[in-house]
Amino acid sequence: MNQSYVILTESSSDLTPELAEQAGAEVLPLSFTMEGKNYPHYPDQRAMSIPEFYERMRNGAVAVTAAANVAELTDGMEVHLRQGKDVLFLCFSSGLSSTRDACAIAARELQEKYPERKIYTVDTLAASAGQALLVLLAGRKQKAGASIEEARDFVEETKLHVAHWFTVDDLTYLKRGGRVSPTAAAVGTMLNIKPVLHVDDEGHLIPMEKVRGRKAALAALVKQMRETVVHPEEQTMMISHACCREEAESLRESVLAEFHPKELMTLDLGPIIGAHTGPGLMALFFLAEHR
Structure with missing residues (x-):
């Protein structure tokens, strides 16, 4: 060392x-x-x-x-x-x-x-x-x-190959931080719309798509990994969650079954990021062709 x-x-x-x-x-x-x-x-x-x-x-x-x-x-x-x-x-x-x-x-x-x-x-x-x-x-x-x-x-x-893909369960916190408009948050909540977001090459939080329902949102995270991941069997990957451990374990099982990473860690999302996303965030982090 x-x-x-x-x-x-x-x-x-x-x-x-x-x-x-x-x-x-x-x-x-x-x-x-x-x-x-x-x-x-x-x-x-x-x-x-x-x-x-x-x-x-x-x-x-x-x-x-x-x-x-x-x-x-x-x-x-x-x-x-x-x-x-x-x-x-x-x-x-x-x-x-x-x-x-x-x-x-x-x-x-x-x-x-x-x-x-x-x-x-x-x-x-x-x-x-x-x-x-x-x-x-x-x-x-x-x-x-x-x-x-x-x-x-x-x-x-x-760093520009570290993909951040995540979804939130409650739009209230993104609305509070100006990430979504009050109208979009109200309509999204009523229709059970879940945003799928990522961190772009400038390090900004960017909404990428909207899906209906939590299950579809979690599936969208795996889809993004499928489309961009490189050599998953050689990678250390991470899952992050904000007090939704059972869903994190389910996501972990899906990633292990499909991608067979060398290592897959699960972390709790702390308050520095959680203050802006609220409870219920689920995220995948892995090395990709691009973010």
């Missing part, structure tokens, strides 16, 4: 403590506010558990997120720079948050203070388990001996 550098990311990646350890990465917390109180989200869910977060949402609580604090990012990087380590920071998509800008500001300031150290930030253009997948793969490169530049370049070359 190349121990000359450390990989950092934020909790928008939804990495569990076990996966962070497997990747050899450190996860800096992003925060959300609910019912007037601010909560930093750590992989071990110490401030608020993910089930409690979604239960509160179901009971009407509104969660709001904010970009990372530059000072906190600076502190998170500097502790490693002081120890003589270089830093590779894999950032939350700039198409979904200004966190990447805060990260870049922190890196520039630290580079002046530590000119002998290497500090690289990469806009993953990814979120949730898509971001987690890039961190995990980069960590495996590091463990195989890759230099910090080789790991950085690998992420840059791979």
